[in-house]
Amino acid sequence: MLVQTVFPSSLAATAISGLTLILLAILGVLEIAGIHLQYSKFFNVGSSSNSASSKKIKVPSKVGMFLLYAPTFLAGLASFWLFPDGDLRFLLVKSAVTLHFFKRLFEVLFIHKYSGGMAVDTMIIILVSYFTLSSSLIYTQFLTQGLPQPSVDLKYPGIVFFLIGISGNFYHHYLLSKLRPNKGSKDYKIPTRGLFGLVICPHYLFEILGFLGLSLISQTLYSFSVSIGSAFYLMGRSYVTRKWYLSKFEDFPKEVKALIPYVF
Incomplete structure (x- = not known):
């Protein structure tokens, strides 16, 4: 059934997919274990690391959240220029990724209310993660062009x-x-x-x-x-x-x- 519902995948792509799944799942386990990302309101709750956290370079939370999403949104837009051709499925994937991060930017600017700050190092880590995952989604879809559906x-x-x-x-x-x-x-x-x-x-x-x-x-x-x-x-x-x-x-x-x- 899996073969019927997914495009064929190379050994390297399969390995990367498995590693991505494991890493994301580990993040979920770490959340339950009390190890939270520093933009979370749960970070440092009941922790003794407040003093270390306070020494980090921070930006206002709204600025930090905007910068998390903006590069990935721009990458989504750029994909229409970098990969102008392709089938309907590829167009839908590019559109979905871009719309997802447009919505997030819209919420940052007009919906969410923020307090406090975000550590710059945390912002960069999350930014790179979003950018890598989303760009890989689009590029992986590009590699399916010409393959049997x-x-x-x-x-x-x-x-x-x-x-x-x-x-x-x-x-x-x-x-x-x-x-x-x-x-x-x-x-x-x-x-x-x-x-x-x-x-x-x-x-x-x-x-x-x-x-x-x-x-x-x-x-x-x-x-x-x-x-x-x-x-x-x-x-x-x-x-x-x-x-x-x-x-x-x-x-x-x-x-x-x-x-x-x-x-x-």
């Missing part, structure tokens, strides 16, 4: 999943932004609207659906590895998020799960 065509269901994912993620990010009374506020409230009544991280759930949609459009082994690995990472993030809300709010409803309604 998978016998099971999943790109149209992929479009549906991608649009549902990106829309649901945007909507729940919007709801989260309304919980903070003003920019710079560090006050947190329990979100309740949308799917927040069922899971504390519906924005992650929809982000996973968006990644799934992208992999269904692409149908390369590498895209499925990125999607599955990202899902593992976001599972770790959602687990820690629920744990954080439980520790911060005594009235947090115990029936609200982390990521998957009624399950996890």
Whole structure:
């Protein structure tokens, strides 16, 4: 069945796909273990490393988040110029990657409310990761041009999943932004609207659906590895998020799960 749903992959591409999946999954395990990326609100919670962190060069969080996404968005735009030809599937992959990071930049500029700063070294690491993963998604798709198409065509269901994912993620990010009374506020409230009544991280759930949609459009082994690995990472993030809300709010409803309604 795997052979029917993905393009043929070279040994090198298969190895890179496997390594990407493992690395992303490890990040999810590290989140659960309490080792968080420094842009996370969980970083240094209950940690003794605050003094070391305070000595790092930082930029305002909004600037840092914008710089995380801008190079990858520009790379997506550049792919239309670098690879002007190709089939419909390749066009859809380029468009999906570019739209995903356009949405993120839009949210940084007009939706999210930030406080504090982001360490420059962390910003660079995440920037390079986003850029590498997304550029590799596009280039891997370019390498499929001229190859026989998978016998099971999943790109149209992929479009549906991608649009549902990106829309649901945007909507729940919007709801989260309304919980903070003003920019710079560090006050947190329990979100309740949308799917927040069922899971504390519906924005992650929809982000996973968006990644799934992208992999269904692409149908390369590498895209499925990125999607599955990202899902593992976001599972770790959602687990820690629920744990954080439980520790911060005594009235947090115990029936609200982390990521998957009624399950996890």
